[in-house]
Amino acid sequence: MPGVGARNLPNILVTGTPGTGKSTLCQQLAEAHGLQWIEVGRLAKESGCLEEYDEEYQCPVLNEDKILDIMEDMLSEGGKIVDYHGCDFFPERWFDIVFVLRTDNTLLHDRLTNRGYTGKKLEDNIQCEIFQTILEEARESYKEEIVHELPSNSPEEMESNVDRIGLWLLNWKQDNGVL
Numbered sequence: 001m002p003g004v005g006a007r008n009l010p011n012i013l014v015t016g017t018p019g020t021g022k023s024t025l026c027q028q029l030a031e032a033h034g035l036q037w038i039e040v041g042r043l044a045k046e047s048g049c050l051e052e053y054d055e056e057y058q059c060p061v062l063n064e065d066k067i068l069d070i071m072e073d074m075l076s077e078g079g080k081i082v083d084y085h086g087c088d089f090f091p092e093r094w095f096d097i098v099f100v101l102r103t104d105n106t107l108l109h110d111r112l113t114n115r116g117y118t119g120k121k122l123e124d125n126i127q128c129e130i131f132q133t134i135l136e137e138a139r140e141s142y143k144e145e146i147v148h149e150l151p152s153n154s155p156e157e158m159e160s161n162v163d164r165i166g167l168w169l170l171n172w173k174q175d176n177g178v179l
């Protein structure tokens with residue numbers, strides 16, 4: 001059985017540049033495995049954690065301390081899949097594994113254009129993917145062995161990612177005596 005203070009279910013962080021497929025993956029994982037999907041952007045909006053608008057980056061500024069306070073109780077229970085396009089401000093102890101989704105630039109460009117991104121916002125996000133900014137951020141913020149890069153270019157890759165994470169979850173439960 002898990003020790004005192006241990007989680008009964010793991011917490012998973014899914015990160016990556018906008019448009020790489022985080023929400024799609026998290027939704028499928030939540031449905032398949034009964035985990036709770038926390039879309040940090042949405043939670044921030046609903047709980048008043050978005051502050052003044054950043055004109056340069058064309059997005060609201062996140063009050064990180066406030067959202068971390070809100071998330072702390074949720075994450076301490078375990079069984080959460082956290083979805084956010086950044087990862088360096090979360091406490092390292094929250095996560096048992098971190099997945100960074102990656103998409104080829106041309107595909108990502110199409111996805112973001114379809115979402116209505118244009119100009120600097122579009123270019124910044126494409127550059128973020130080209131320079132693998134979020135992968136680097138994850139590697140700097142978490143133990144190397146828990147950070148995994150996942151290709152997310154096609155529905156087949158999405159399916160294989162869902163299967164791979166499902167298998168990891170099963171192993172975690174076996175290893176932690178919760179099956």
Ligand SMILES: Nc1ncnc2c1ncn2[C@@H]1O[C@H](COP(=O)(O)OP(=O)(O)O)[C@@H](O)[C@H]1O
Pocket residue numbers: 016017018019020021022023024025111151152153154155156157158
């Ligand atoms: N692996 C994939 N293969 C094909 N299309 C994908 C894949 N991942 C995401 N998409 C599509 O790309 C768009 C952005 O996906 P989304 O899950 O909203 O990304 P994010 O949450 O990272 O911003 C959606 O239209 C989604 O259907």
